[in-house]
Amino acid sequence: MTFINYAAKEINCKIVYYGPGLGGKTTNLQYIYNKTAPDRKGKMISLATEADRTLFFDFLPLDLGSIRGFTTRFHLYTVPGQVFYDASRKLILKGVDGVVFVADSQRERMEANVESIRNLEANLQDHGFDLLNVPFALQFNKRDLNNAMPIEEMYRMLNYKREPTFEAVAPQGVGVFDTLKAVAKQILVELRQR
């Protein structure tokens, strides 16, 4: 739920990066963090295991400037992708305004991608959301790998509602900001219609 403070003139939106384990969600946030000017970002918080797997969430607050005099902030979260962290994943979706799905392009991860989208759908439903109505962008990450599946084939398997879809190589930043912009835009357009 978008948080609007008319007194402080602020809009805060929550964007959640979802997807299977090791797909590159945390890497997306790290790239955004590294490329954002210091005065436009807060601290990035990563609650991770010793082995750098997300344990609860990553959090990155971005301050992108203002719209109609309102400071516009995006709070980016990642979920832990490993299957057994489902309870935590569900908690992070609370109050979500938009979702980025980071899919792993490696052929052997397709089943994990499909399962994770189903899991997203179910967990959103538990919060009373329908993925069909939630601002959504799809990212095909790890396009640099040799075993990456052709995008047409991936699209057929993973496309949910003709959402904006991007090819990405997250560590190099390819597609990272385009994906973020696509979901942020949908959220703001929704504010306009509310």
Next chain:
Amino acid sequence: MEVFEAEFRQLEEALRRLRHDSNAKAVFLIDKNGQHIAAAGETEDFDSTSLASLTAGNVAATDGLAKLIGEREFSVLFHEGQRDHIHISIVARRAILLVIFDERSSLGLVRLRVKRASAELEKVFDTMTEKSTRGGADGAAEPSPFSEITDEDIDALFSE
């Protein structure tokens, strides 16, 4: 959640009073989704955005634990440090009150004052809910500043 000017001032006033009466270092009011709402006290010593996100995560995880063992919720969380302590409680079912205090105060005092402040804050939240649901009808008095957002406005956000 939508916060309007009048209620925002009331929330801040209630937080200031709580800060003062409990002798706390700082108090923060946080939305359960992790958004910072308002604060009082030595707030510049703390990163309020990070505090809000971690506190909400903490409460969400604890709520999950409560449900697992068949409790509705754990109404209060207390973390004791060497110097500073944290008292976390739920207000009006959808906000979190975080009190940071040290030896100048005590858990007993904080608890007592939080109880009183919660009742006060809850009233303000009720007004906010009322205003929000009335929203449409009231539209003329408080027109949404976002109905006029253009595609250019949105693109400008990402121009750098």
